[in-house]
Amino acid sequence: MSNKLEKILWNFRYITILAVLLSIISAFSLIVLGSWDIIQAVIFYNPLFDDSISNNNELLFKIISAIDLFLIGIVLLIFGFGIYELFVSEIDFANAKFTESTLKIRDLDQLKNKIIKVIIIVLIVKFFEKVLKYSENFTTPMDLLYFGLSILSICLGYYLINRK
Numbered sequence: 001m002s003n004k005l006e007k008i009l010w011n012f013r014y015i016t017i018l019a020v021l022l023s024i025i026s027a028f029s030l031i032v033l034g035s036w037d038i039i040q041a042v043i044f045y046n047p048l049f050d051d052s053i054s055n056n057n058e059l060l061f062k063i064i065s066a067i068d069l070f071l072i073g074i075v076l077l078i079f080g081f082g083i084y085e086l087f088v089s090e091i092d093f094a095n096a097k098f099t100e101s102t103l104k105i106r107d108l109d110q111l112k113n114k115i116i117k118v119i120i121i122v123l124i125v126k127f128f129e130k131v132l133k134y135s136e137n138f139t140t141p142m143d144l145l146y147f148g149l150s151i152l153s154i155c156l157g158y159y160l161i162n163r164k
Contacts, residue, residue, distance in 0.1 A: 016087040023080030027073040034069035037062055057132060064129045071122045075115055082111035120161060124154055 041062030082105035105111045131147060 013087045016083050020080045020084045020088070023076045023083070027076035027080065030069045030073035030076065034066040034073065037066040037069065041066070057136075061129065061132050064125060064132065068122060068125050068129060071118060071125060075118045075122065078105075078111070078114050078118065081105065082114070086111065117161070120158065124158070127154060 041059050045059040045062055047056060047059070085105045086108060105114070127150070131150075137143070
C-alpha cells in the first residue's frame with residue numbers, strides 16, 4: 001500500500017509539465033510580440049523614414065519596451081526549462097551539446113538565482129523606459145542630479161547582487 005501511494009505521489013510531479021508548456025508558449029508569445037514592436041518602431045517611429053519625426057525618443061522608447069518583452073520571455077524560458085529539468089527529466093540533447101548553459105538547472109536555488117538576475121535586468125530596463133518617457137520633464141539641475149543618483153544606485157545594487 002505504501003509503495004503504491006509513493007508511486008502515485010512520485011508520478012504526480014508530471015503536473016509540472018503544464019507549467020513548462022505554458023511558460024514556453026508565453027515566452028514564445030512575448031518574443032514574437034517584442035519582435036513585432038521593434039518592426040513597427042523601425043517603420044513608424046523612425047526619423048529616417050518619416051520627416052515629421054524630429055527626435056529619436058519615441059523610437060528608443062518603443063525598442064526599449066520590446067527589449068523588456070524579450071527579457072520577460074527569457075525569464076519564462078529559464079523557468080520552463082528549469083522546472084522540467086528539476087521535476088521531470090534532464091534534457092539529454094542539452095547535456096550532449098552543451099557542457100554549461102543558462103538553461104541547465106541543477107537545483108531550485110540555481111533556478112531562483114538565474115530568474116532573480118534576469119528580473120533585476122528587466123527592472124533596470126523598465127526604469128530606463130520610464131526615465132526616457134519623462135525625460136522631457138527634466139528642467140532643473142536637481143532633476144539631472146536625481147537621475148544620476150538613481151542610475152548610480154541601480155549600478156551599485158547590481159554590483160552587490162553579482163558580487164561573489
